[in-house]
Amino acid sequence: MQYDTVRVRTAENVGLGYEVAGIATRLLAFLIDLLLSGMVVFFAALAWLALTSAGGFTGGAVQAAGLIIFALVALLAFFGYFTIAEATTAGRTPGKRALGLRVIRIDGSAPTLSDALVRNLLRIVDVFVLGVGLFVMFANSRSRRLGDIAAGTMVVRERTSATALQQVVAPVIRRTPDAGPEVDGLDRLGANELVVVRTFLTRSGMEPRLRTGLAADISRRLQDRLQLAPDAPERQWPPELFLERLYLQLSDRLQGE
Numbered sequence: 001m002q003y004d005t006v007r008v009r010t011a012e013n014v015g016l017g018y019e020v021a022g023i024a025t026r027l028l029a030f031l032i033d034l035l036l037s038g039m040v041v042f043f044a045a046l047a048w049l050a051l052t053s054a055g056g057f058t059g060g061a062v063q064a065a066g067l068i069i070f071a072l073v074a075l076l077a078f079f080g081y082f083t084i085a086e087a088t089t090a091g092r093t094p095g096k097r098a099l100g101l102r103v104i105r106i107d108g109s110a111p112t113l114s115d116a117l118v119r120n121l122l123r124i125v126d127v128f129v130l131g132v133g134l135f136v137m138f139a140n141s142r143s144r145r146l147g148d149i150a151a152g153t154m155v156v157r158e159r160t161s162a163t164a165l166q167q168v169v170a171p172v173i174r175r176t177p178d179a180g181p182e183v184d185g186l187d188r189l190g191a192n193e194l195v196v197v198r199t200f201l202t203r204s205g206m207e208p209r210l211r212t213g214l215a216a217d218i219s220r221r222l223q224d225r226l227q228l229a230p231d232a233p234e235r236q237w238p239p240e241l242f243l244e245r246l247y248l249q250l251s252d253r254l255q256g257e
Helices: 023-055 060-088 094-098 113-121 123-128 132-139 146-151 162-168 191-201 208-225 239-256
Strands: 005-009 015-020 101-105 153-157
Touching: 023 060, 023 094, 023 101, 023 132, 060 113, 094 101, 101 113, 113 123, 113 146, 123 132, 123 146, 132 146, 146 153, 191 208, 191 239, 208 239
Parallel strands: none
Antiparallel strands: 005 015, 015 153, 101 153
8 A cells, every 4th residue: 555655854864754644544543542541531430430339429519529520530531641652652652553653753753742742732623623633634745633733743654564674674784792781762763763873874984073973963862762861871882882782672673573
Protein backbone atom coordinates (compact mmCIF):
# COMPACT_ATOMS: atom_id res chain seq x y z
CA MET A 1 0.00 0.00 0.00
CA GLN A 2 1.31 3.48 -0.88
CA TYR A 3 1.22 6.30 1.64
CA ASP A 4 1.89 10.01 1.29
CA THR A 5 5.44 10.82 2.27
CA VAL A 6 7.01 13.90 3.79
CA ARG A 7 10.63 14.86 4.30
CA VAL A 8 11.89 16.70 7.36
CA ARG A 9 15.31 17.97 8.32
CA THR A 10 16.44 17.12 11.83
CA ALA A 11 18.30 19.36 14.25
CA GLU A 12 21.42 17.41 13.24
CA ASN A 13 20.84 18.60 9.61
CA VAL A 14 19.96 15.11 8.38
CA GLY A 15 17.06 14.72 5.96
CA LEU A 16 14.56 11.98 6.85
CA GLY A 17 11.60 10.61 4.93
CA TYR A 18 8.38 9.59 6.70
CA GLU A 19 5.14 7.97 5.60
CA VAL A 20 2.21 10.06 6.77
CA ALA A 21 -0.26 8.06 8.85
CA GLY A 22 -3.62 7.56 7.18
CA ILE A 23 -6.75 8.97 8.78
CA ALA A 24 -8.42 5.56 9.10
CA THR A 25 -5.37 4.07 10.81
CA ARG A 26 -5.15 7.02 13.18
CA LEU A 27 -8.82 6.64 14.03
CA LEU A 28 -8.37 2.96 14.85
CA ALA A 29 -5.35 3.75 17.04
CA PHE A 30 -7.41 6.41 18.82
CA LEU A 31 -10.21 3.92 19.49
CA ILE A 32 -7.73 1.48 21.04
CA ASP A 33 -6.35 4.22 23.28
CA LEU A 34 -9.86 5.41 24.10
CA LEU A 35 -10.78 1.89 25.20
CA LEU A 36 -7.74 1.69 27.46
CA SER A 37 -8.37 5.09 29.04
CA GLY A 38 -12.05 4.19 29.40
CA MET A 39 -11.07 1.19 31.50
CA VAL A 40 -9.66 3.59 34.10
CA VAL A 41 -12.96 5.45 34.24
CA PHE A 42 -14.90 2.19 34.42
CA PHE A 43 -12.96 0.87 37.40
CA ALA A 44 -13.15 4.28 39.11
CA ALA A 45 -16.93 4.16 38.73
CA LEU A 46 -17.07 0.65 40.19
CA ALA A 47 -14.94 1.74 43.14
CA TRP A 48 -17.20 4.71 43.81
CA LEU A 49 -20.34 2.58 43.63
CA ALA A 50 -18.83 0.06 46.01
CA LEU A 51 -17.81 2.81 48.42
CA THR A 52 -21.19 4.52 48.45
CA SER A 53 -23.06 1.24 48.80
CA ALA A 54 -20.91 0.04 51.67
CA GLY A 55 -21.16 3.35 53.48
CA GLY A 56 -24.84 3.87 52.87
CA PHE A 57 -24.28 7.25 51.23
CA THR A 58 -27.51 8.00 49.43
CA GLY A 59 -28.06 11.71 50.00
CA GLY A 60 -28.49 14.07 47.09
CA ALA A 61 -25.41 16.08 48.04
CA VAL A 62 -23.29 12.95 48.20
CA GLN A 63 -24.54 11.76 44.84
CA ALA A 64 -23.84 15.18 43.32
CA ALA A 65 -20.33 15.14 44.74
CA GLY A 66 -19.88 11.66 43.33
CA LEU A 67 -20.88 12.81 39.86
CA ILE A 68 -18.43 15.72 40.04
CA ILE A 69 -15.61 13.42 41.15
CA PHE A 70 -16.49 10.93 38.43
CA ALA A 71 -16.45 13.69 35.79
CA LEU A 72 -13.03 14.89 37.00
CA VAL A 73 -11.64 11.36 36.94
CA ALA A 74 -12.98 10.85 33.42
CA LEU A 75 -11.45 14.14 32.27
CA LEU A 76 -8.07 13.37 33.82
CA ALA A 77 -8.11 9.82 32.47
CA PHE A 78 -8.87 11.03 28.94
CA PHE A 79 -6.39 13.90 28.71
CA GLY A 80 -3.84 12.53 31.14
CA TYR A 81 -3.62 9.18 29.37
CA PHE A 82 -2.81 10.65 25.97
CA THR A 83 -0.55 13.42 27.28
CA ILE A 84 1.56 11.22 29.55
CA ALA A 85 1.72 8.35 27.07
CA GLU A 86 2.90 10.55 24.21
CA ALA A 87 5.42 12.47 26.33
CA THR A 88 7.01 9.40 27.94
CA THR A 89 7.10 6.98 25.00
CA ALA A 90 8.45 9.25 22.25
CA GLY A 91 4.98 9.70 20.78
CA ARG A 92 3.95 6.04 20.84
CA THR A 93 0.73 5.50 22.80
CA PRO A 94 -0.30 1.84 23.14
CA GLY A 95 -2.82 2.28 20.34
CA LYS A 96 -0.31 3.93 18.03
CA ARG A 97 2.36 1.37 18.85
CA ALA A 98 -0.08 -1.45 18.03
CA LEU A 99 -0.63 0.00 14.56
CA GLY A 100 2.94 1.11 13.91
CA LEU A 101 2.30 4.85 14.31
CA ARG A 102 4.15 7.57 16.15
CA VAL A 103 3.76 11.27 16.95
CA ILE A 104 6.78 13.37 15.98
CA ARG A 105 7.60 17.05 15.89
CA ILE A 106 7.96 18.65 12.47
CA ASP A 107 11.76 18.41 12.82
CA GLY A 108 11.52 14.64 13.33
CA SER A 109 12.23 14.67 17.06
CA ALA A 110 10.04 13.17 19.77
CA PRO A 111 7.29 15.36 21.28
CA THR A 112 7.97 17.07 24.59
CA LEU A 113 5.55 17.22 27.51
CA SER A 114 4.40 20.69 26.44
CA ASP A 115 3.86 19.46 22.86
CA ALA A 116 1.76 16.54 24.09
CA LEU A 117 -0.21 18.83 26.40
CA VAL A 118 -1.05 21.32 23.66
CA ARG A 119 -2.08 18.72 21.05
CA ASN A 120 -4.30 16.91 23.56
CA LEU A 121 -5.94 20.00 25.02
CA LEU A 122 -7.25 20.67 21.52
CA ARG A 123 -8.40 17.08 21.14
CA ILE A 124 -11.79 18.05 22.55
CA VAL A 125 -12.33 20.30 19.52
CA ASP A 126 -10.97 17.73 17.06
CA VAL A 127 -13.04 14.88 18.48
CA PHE A 128 -16.22 16.36 19.89
CA VAL A 129 -16.92 19.27 17.53
CA LEU A 130 -18.44 17.26 14.71
CA GLY A 131 -16.55 17.45 11.46
CA VAL A 132 -13.88 19.98 12.48
CA GLY A 133 -11.09 17.48 13.10
CA LEU A 134 -11.76 15.48 9.94
CA PHE A 135 -12.10 18.60 7.80
CA VAL A 136 -8.74 19.97 9.00
CA MET A 137 -7.04 16.60 8.47
CA PHE A 138 -8.41 16.28 4.93
CA ALA A 139 -7.44 19.87 4.16
CA ASN A 140 -3.69 19.47 4.69
CA SER A 141 -1.22 17.09 3.07
CA ARG A 142 0.17 15.79 6.36
CA SER A 143 -3.25 14.86 7.78
CA ARG A 144 -2.61 17.09 10.79
CA ARG A 145 -5.50 17.92 13.09
CA LEU A 146 -5.83 21.21 14.99
CA GLY A 147 -3.86 19.85 17.93
CA ASP A 148 -1.01 18.85 15.64
CA ILE A 149 -0.91 22.25 13.97
CA ALA A 150 -0.87 24.08 17.31
CA ALA A 151 1.80 21.81 18.79
CA GLY A 152 3.94 21.56 15.66
CA THR A 153 3.54 17.79 15.43
CA MET A 154 2.31 15.14 13.00
CA VAL A 155 1.58 11.41 13.07
CA VAL A 156 3.70 9.12 10.90
CA ARG A 157 4.18 5.44 10.30
CA GLU A 158 7.14 3.84 12.08
CA ARG A 159 9.98 2.83 9.77
CA THR A 160 10.34 -0.70 11.11
CA SER A 161 9.53 -2.84 8.09
CA ALA A 162 12.09 -5.43 7.02
CA THR A 163 12.93 -3.46 3.88
CA ALA A 164 13.46 -0.23 5.79
CA LEU A 165 15.66 -1.92 8.35
CA GLN A 166 17.79 -3.53 5.67
CA GLN A 167 18.46 -0.04 4.36
CA VAL A 168 19.07 1.50 7.78
CA VAL A 169 20.93 -1.27 9.58
CA ALA A 170 23.81 -1.42 7.14
CA PRO A 171 27.42 -2.22 8.06
CA VAL A 172 29.37 0.65 9.61
CA ILE A 173 32.99 0.92 10.68
CA ARG A 174 33.15 -0.69 14.12
CA ARG A 175 35.95 0.42 16.36
CA THR A 176 34.32 -1.01 19.47
CA PRO A 177 34.86 -4.72 20.25
CA ASP A 178 31.24 -5.12 21.39
CA ALA A 179 28.08 -3.16 22.03
CA GLY A 180 29.21 -2.27 25.55
CA PRO A 181 26.96 -1.76 28.60
CA GLU A 182 23.27 -1.51 27.80
CA VAL A 183 22.10 2.02 27.08
CA ASP A 184 19.01 2.99 29.09
CA GLY A 185 15.82 4.18 27.39
CA LEU A 186 16.31 2.62 23.94
CA ASP A 187 12.54 2.24 23.57
CA ARG A 188 12.38 6.02 23.20
CA LEU A 189 14.29 5.85 19.91
CA GLY A 190 13.42 4.31 16.56
CA ALA A 191 14.71 3.71 13.05
CA ASN A 192 14.82 7.41 12.27
CA GLU A 193 17.30 8.08 15.06
CA LEU A 194 19.28 5.13 13.75
CA VAL A 195 19.48 6.88 10.37
CA VAL A 196 20.99 9.95 12.04
CA VAL A 197 23.65 7.91 13.83
CA ARG A 198 24.47 5.83 10.75
CA THR A 199 24.75 8.94 8.59
CA PHE A 200 27.33 10.35 10.97
CA LEU A 201 29.30 7.14 11.43
CA THR A 202 29.57 6.50 7.69
CA ARG A 203 30.48 10.07 6.78
CA SER A 204 34.11 10.20 5.70
CA GLY A 205 36.51 13.02 4.90
CA MET A 206 35.29 15.25 7.71
CA GLU A 207 37.77 17.63 9.34
CA PRO A 208 38.68 16.10 12.77
CA ARG A 209 37.68 19.12 14.84
CA LEU A 210 34.34 19.38 13.05
CA ARG A 211 33.73 15.63 13.44
CA THR A 212 34.44 15.81 17.18
CA GLY A 213 32.08 18.74 17.64
CA LEU A 214 29.32 17.13 15.58
CA ALA A 215 29.65 13.84 17.49
CA ALA A 216 29.32 15.72 20.78
CA ASP A 217 26.23 17.59 19.56
CA ILE A 218 24.45 14.50 18.21
CA SER A 219 25.33 12.52 21.33
CA ARG A 220 23.96 15.21 23.63
CA ARG A 221 20.69 15.47 21.71
CA LEU A 222 20.17 11.71 21.69
CA GLN A 223 21.08 11.42 25.37
CA ASP A 224 18.43 14.04 26.11
CA ARG A 225 15.86 12.06 24.07
CA LEU A 226 16.84 8.97 26.04
CA GLN A 227 16.17 11.02 29.19
CA LEU A 228 19.50 10.03 30.70
CA ALA A 229 20.31 11.55 34.08
CA PRO A 230 23.08 14.19 34.15
CA ASP A 231 25.36 11.73 35.97
CA ALA A 232 24.45 8.70 33.80
CA PRO A 233 27.48 6.59 32.79
CA GLU A 234 26.55 6.92 29.12
CA ARG A 235 27.14 10.69 29.31
CA GLN A 236 30.72 10.05 30.39
CA TRP A 237 31.58 7.99 27.31
CA PRO A 238 33.48 9.70 24.48
CA PRO A 239 30.78 10.98 22.07
CA GLU A 240 31.76 8.82 19.10
CA LEU A 241 32.03 5.72 21.29
CA PHE A 242 28.54 6.46 22.61
CA LEU A 243 27.20 6.72 19.04
CA GLU A 244 28.83 3.46 17.97
CA ARG A 245 27.43 1.58 20.96
CA LEU A 246 24.03 3.18 20.52
CA TYR A 247 24.01 2.17 16.85
CA LEU A 248 24.82 -1.46 17.61
CA GLN A 249 22.27 -1.79 20.42
CA LEU A 250 19.48 0.10 18.69
CA SER A 251 19.89 -1.82 15.43
CA ASP A 252 19.78 -5.12 17.34
CA ARG A 253 16.62 -4.04 19.18
CA LEU A 254 14.82 -2.91 16.03
CA GLN A 255 15.68 -6.08 14.13
CA GLY A 256 14.37 -8.14 17.03
CA GLU A 257 10.94 -6.45 17.08
